[in-house]
Amino acid sequence: MGTDPDSAPEAGRPRGGAMAEAVAGAEALPEVKAGERHLILVDGSGYIFRAYHALPPMTNPEGVPVNAVYGFTTMLAQFLTRHVGSHIAVVFDAARLNFRNEIYPDYKAHRPDPPEDLVPQFALIRDATDALGVAKVQQEGFEADDLIAAYAKAYLAEGPGKVTIVSSDKDLMQLVRPGVQLLDPMKQKPIREAEVLEKFGVTPDKVVEVQALAGDSTDNVPGVPGIGIKTAAQLINEYGDLETLLARAGEIKQPKRRESLIEHAEKARISRRLVLLDEDAPLPCPIADFVARPPGDHKLEHFLRAMGFRSILARMGRLGEGNDPPRRGAPPVAVKHAPAPGPAAPDLAAPFSDYETVTTEEALARWVAEATAAGVIGLDTETDSLDARRAKMVGFSLATAPGKACYVPLHHGDTGDMLSGPAPAQIAPDRAFALLRPLLEDATVLKVFQNAKYDLEVMARAENGGFTTIAPIDDTMMLSYAMSAGKHGHGMDELSVLHLNHAPIKFDEVTGTGKARIPFGLVALDKATAYAAEDADVTLRLWLLLKPRLREEGALALYEQVERRMVGVLRLMEGNGIKVDGAELARIGEDFAQRLVVLEKQIHVLAGREFNVGSPKQLGEILFDEMKLSGGRKGKTGAYSTDAAILEDLSAKGVELAARVLDWRQLAKLKSTYVEALAAQIDPTDRRVHTSYGMAGTSTGRLSSNDPNLQNIPIRSEEGMRIRRAFVAEPGHVLLAADYSQIELRLLAHLADVPTLRAAFEQGEDIHSRTAAEVFHLPPGGVDKEARRRAKMINFGIIYGMSAFGLASRLGIPPGEGRTIIDAYFAQYPGIRQEMERLKEEARTNGFVRTPFGRKLWIPDIATKDPVRRAGAERAAINAPFQGGAAEIIKRAMVRLPRALTEAGLSARMLLQVHDELVFEVPDAEVDATSAVVKDIMESVATLRVPLSVEIGTGHSWAEAH
Template sequence: MSDSPKTLLLVDGSSYLYRAYHALPDLRNGEGLPTGAIYGMINMLRKLRNDYPAEYSACVFDAKGKTFRDDLYPAYKEHRPSMPEDLARQIEPIHEAVRALGWPIVMVEGVEADDVIGTLAREASAQGVRTVVSTGDKDLAQLVNGEVTLVNTMSGEVLDPAGVQAKFGVPPERIVDYLSLIGDAVDNVPGVPKVGPKTAVKWLTEHGSLDAVMAGADGIKGVVGENLRKTLDWLPMARTLVTVKTDCDLGAAVSDFHSLKDVGEDKDKLVAFFSRYGFKTWLRELTGESLPSLRAQAAKGAGARAPQAQGGLFDSAPAATPADPVPAPDAPPAETRYETVTTEAALQAWLDRLAEGALVAVDTETTSLDPMQARLVGISLSLVPGEACYIPVGHCGPDVAGIEQHGQLTREFVLERLRGWLEDPARPKLGQNIKYDAHVFANHGVTLRGIVHDTMLQSYVLASHRNHGMDSLAERLLGIKTITYEEVCGKGASQIGFDQIDLARATEYAAEDADVTLRLHRAMFPQLQAVPGLEHVYRHIEMPVSVVLQKIERNGVLIDAQRLAEQSAQLGQRMLELEQAAYDAAGQPFNLGSPKQIGEILFGQMKLPVVKKTASGAPSTDEEVLQKLAEDYPLPKLLLDYRGLAKLKSTYTDKLPKMVNPATGRVHTSYGQATAVTGRLASTDPNLQNIPVRTEEGRRIREAFIAPPGRVIVSADYSQIELRIMAHISGDENLLGAFARGEDIHRATAAEIFGVEREAVSSEQRRYAKVINFGLIYGMSAFGLAGNLGIEREAAKHYIDRYFTRYPGVARYMEDTRQAAREQGYVETVFGRRLWLPDINGGSGPRRQAAERAAINAPMQGTAADLIKLSMIAVQDWLERDRLQTLQIMQVHDELVLEVPEAELELVKRRLPELMCGVAELRVPLVAEVGSGANWEEAH
């Protein structure tokens, strides 16, 4: 062992700074300081040290100032934007952390980090020391040889000479030639125009080197050949710029190669650093304790009924769950071990492992995406990163046909053996959209309990505007390209069911799902823990409401199919009447569903004014245009009425009866938690949130949502919830006072704006005030208000000015919120949910303005979403605790809908508003209004 070569481990710190900053969400400590890049760098360095033990190590950063390349080519790197301010603020803390971790830092004035790395690698080779370079920079592939290897901790990629050849198509010694030809857009080094990697590889393979390519330029045909000939004078300079120097004078930065010896971590400095920047998991790892302030706050909040909501910030950190220890961030497993479980002995071995009580990732493979119809095909489990199993129970493909039990254990046997663990609330379980898996088990009579984590919801809480699919998360956070369903089962008409897949391939796919889910959790959950508000939203809102939603979805709602059929016939008759009226108005028959024919009649024959045009230049006939034209012309109004009825008929009266589950006789919607960026739920199949309530036809559809005999429908919704949240967040004294006195807020606003006594406010003045109240919290401008009220823009501006004069706290909130959103890129709900606004500092003018409007409204919409979710949790807890027969059956906007036995009606009507108004304490009283009836419409 003593004869084995020593290792120098070099980190391209400048490369990883930016990658860590852009890969992670906007993490901040309790003081609001950005910590995302710090977290990423520490995580990477600790993993790297575990994966690649080395006698020598260094973290290399670019020094400030120019280098020789800037002198050779003044345009070098000139297109690079300046470092983001939040990243710049993390540079010094990163250097401090790197030193505390025991890594020497090397920065040499006038020398780029790449050249420092190249020089150190050459020196190491001269002393018989092998070098491992951790980087994401393709330029450094030119350094690879028998003694120098590149690793990328974010993707798990390792490049030796064969790896470079496989990735780039050329060996390491040709990388400089390859880069010279294709150029380097990041560093603003031009290559040969129109020459990409494929052409560069082809030329270098055919000619052998860049010099040979240049010498044979006259023989290369086509546009690329012409471009090459035009670039011949430039290519030597390009080669100089992309060549990593290996003979730099490092001066005092590395006085002695042996000064780079690994000295290990400085525990005391790390404890102080982790405490200051709020890295709780790593702090516990070093000391066995959490931050003292967090311990105190958690103890203070133990047993509390609900968090105290103040001013838009969540002030106290929730206590961590003792039975749910958080593992330290993992290095990628060197290899994966996936097992197909097809025998009783193998199943028992996994049952023994499950009994250890560790957090287990669970995933199911099924016959359908419909959660109420899906049947179980197999179960995958993972307890340790890189290890997982797949238990097939429903495969019947040709590969196993004819074998006893199809080569697998029976579904009934496996579920009975696993039932004790699956239904044990003390055994913690993790999934990716685990609500779906809970449905699948419930379809087979198994109640999945002990659900403590969901990686889809972790991603949603961290960055609601991102993609939360497992494949996307794995690539973004783990650098893994997972096997897709289409790769296993095919696409389109040729796609087969998962139950037709051979067991080896099925295991490869399904076990990876469980393994990756576990690894995603270990990557994301520490990020949530670093921000108390986000951890609270995840632990106390999103995770518990997911369990409640699964129960609501299974409860479903009873539909009166006969009533819908009658409504459908009536809608059809009314559509025929509107169609004939439209023919009469147009003077001829035409297709009311054809935008082209409508455009020809409205603008070609009737010469109506063109409001706007489509991308192709044709006059638009969209709903906005028809609404504008309908103010002055009858035909557009007829077309709007026809479209509205056609949508109601196709979407609801015709479709709802076909969506009744034959096993339950009910309609079961699905609630998407990770859809709306504001935290609101999305309802699909059917969408219960889009049933119009302002038209008689829309309200009649709600009459078809009924209660069975002996039961009634109860509806409870928050009154003026977003205006109450506005009063709470803005702290405006006039708004707070009006709500505290229980006044009609629209009448109070009208009195303020029009300068009259409340009793003297007319119905028209109250209507104006209502439009202003709701319009302003959605960022409505004077132009928009004028359009809504049908008044001049100057009059609308006058009303807005009067509003802000009377409610100065609202004006102050709006300006402060816009400014905060620009500075930090997000706004927050009262409970700490972050609502990201990617366009707030970029994008086009309209997109930026839309982001500013969203910044004002999102805290109110998001807080309202948080409140209704907390209400659902509180109501479900009460129903189960008191063993009532009442069911929650729908959640629509700010409304809860329940199906209540007549014997429980008075109790529910009394307790429901108490529970909904007691989930949080705002500066204004919450009000929930309750109604009941034989159907949903009657309950309003």
């Protein structure tokens, strides 16, 4: 049975933000006098995706998804009540492939497929357009933007008039001219020449020249490496147009810019053809068909009833049952008078105060009803632990609008005497949950969390069966992370200060600190309410600000298709955990302890006396005071530094004591961090460890692993492999490890477009041997292990922006030889140096670089005056797209794999993600079938210039699977 869309919000309710703004934007249309010709062209794709992302999932009576249909219908209907144009049409894209793919096959190759639940709605949206009496246009082989350009030109050629294009798409800004403007439905403002000049730095007639130079990572338009919008605008303003610039490129003073323009001139020309809209595209419908007209009531009503859109029918006065003909006097949707004013926009400046403590069932029922009517709510839980698997829910808070929030205590006073008083009155948890459950399971109410993974797990494990179905959800932490990875932190307090200019109440302020800290369940209810309700309030306000920004920041697909879906994927993985053989772990611990004793004795002999090997101060005194070694540096405390870099340098110079201390430190760390910590974290109920994945803690999009950290166990050392032998499969199962092969190097070959590297990957050659042969000029068959090792060091060092000095240190050679090797590498692969320079220039110009899939990765220190920090930022700018691109690829695979395995009838469970590797637990009988599905999905989630390759291994233990 489908969800009744009637309970979806009215257009204009702050439910999705974008939908209300799209409707309100109609008021910005220019005033048109009676009889004046005015063509309105609505960008159908913009409306569709805005509607889809503004509304939670819903289905019609037949179970077909219709949230985008509902939103589109509402927006267009509201628009029609306000427009004053003489002609109107909605322009749609016909298919992904068009004439641009013949010019450049990789055009839009990185665009993700539309969401699965959106695909069946496309045809219904076209039916909605018909039902509303609006002409619809599409043409195979051409994009909607081309048709918009062609119709605008043809309309003005027929006689005086105006054209308004309802879209904020930057690609359409080249069409702005006298008589043609855009209308931004998000900002409710027209876009004319001044707005285009502000965005691109050039007049509308020069926009294509700038876009040709700058390219577009979202559409995979190549452009010229190292040139962004600002630089492109400067060049075009100076030289006039692209061809003049390319002809005079030799005059450019900046050598990198000059060389890039000369080498990539043809890419610029191709890019111009890709971004230039075809104003002579065929017109599939005559303009006369666009004459504005009211819809036929019966046709529209029939469509609305078939979809189950009772709320729209109610606005028409046609909510009665059956298919009676329209009543006389029932107002049509498309009328040319001003509608009744809608609800006011949310007041983000509302005070953070006057929150309610809910202690009765009647009060909670009232809040649930209000939340259901609001359509979107902020939601937060208060617990007694940061471990979601063990946390007990002390209470929860709801926010229905800025400044309107409540706290519902459930277990205050359970753990003590509430500061010598009786436990306060509060709703019994089972009764509170019974009242809350319909709201959490209502598919028409969007639930907004900050760090949803934690709260969803806490609520799933709550008493009385918990809440296993909470949907749909949004996560403000991940909204921020999708747009601003590396720019700042994404915790609620930091986001609140940054976006709301409000510092929330600190946890320590209500619980105290140190020995005086009390559990949250003992906090007085007035203080608990101020703290907890504020959290829900801040979360909702952040959502209202951040969600509409996703599209303009180019992060909408990343958030919707990857980051939001990862919440459920990671919860499943964390719940699965991985089995650990406690007995094997104990044996490893005993062995490590004995080896540490032996190492300690060796170190004492080398030092000439006993000392605390774990004391950096004592070690420094022995190395630099007693042994008189050079290179000692004292810090602010007066003690010598003995960090890993110092010891590695001494070890390379033949100081055996330094080498043995490094061995001791590594073994001691493995013993404490993994052997002892893992043993303590084995869950006694299932004998498994359950790591927690951090979703927003890195600057590159990679996941982190915590409590315990399972991502830093050494894989190449004997000790690391021993620890991995303690991770085992259940009886009748094996562990399957699926590892992307050299994914960052493949991304390098893709981004830098290096023909020889591409050929090596396409032919399945060993990339390090190929590099060794070409850089060191070795004959066929002349690459030995040492040459390959050096080539491998170079390949990965280049990705991480390693300097000649750094490479020389790693290889144990003089710095001059390191420079010679790097120069030879870049001479062999010139495209790599150019790509590195382009990335540094992109970071300096924009403050960020992008992954191959368009994600912004911010580089905060790129403009610092400190040369050391700036050099580090430049290395980060070089590396970020490769790490970030690899992170996105494996996340895409993780999102798709659970469903693919289920559809294949397989019961494999995904357990771990470790850098470029996924680990599964697979029944013995399903190994071959699971391997095939996993390999197929992982190798097909992204289209690069080189093939992705996944290596599969299996075994009873994690070590055996490698």
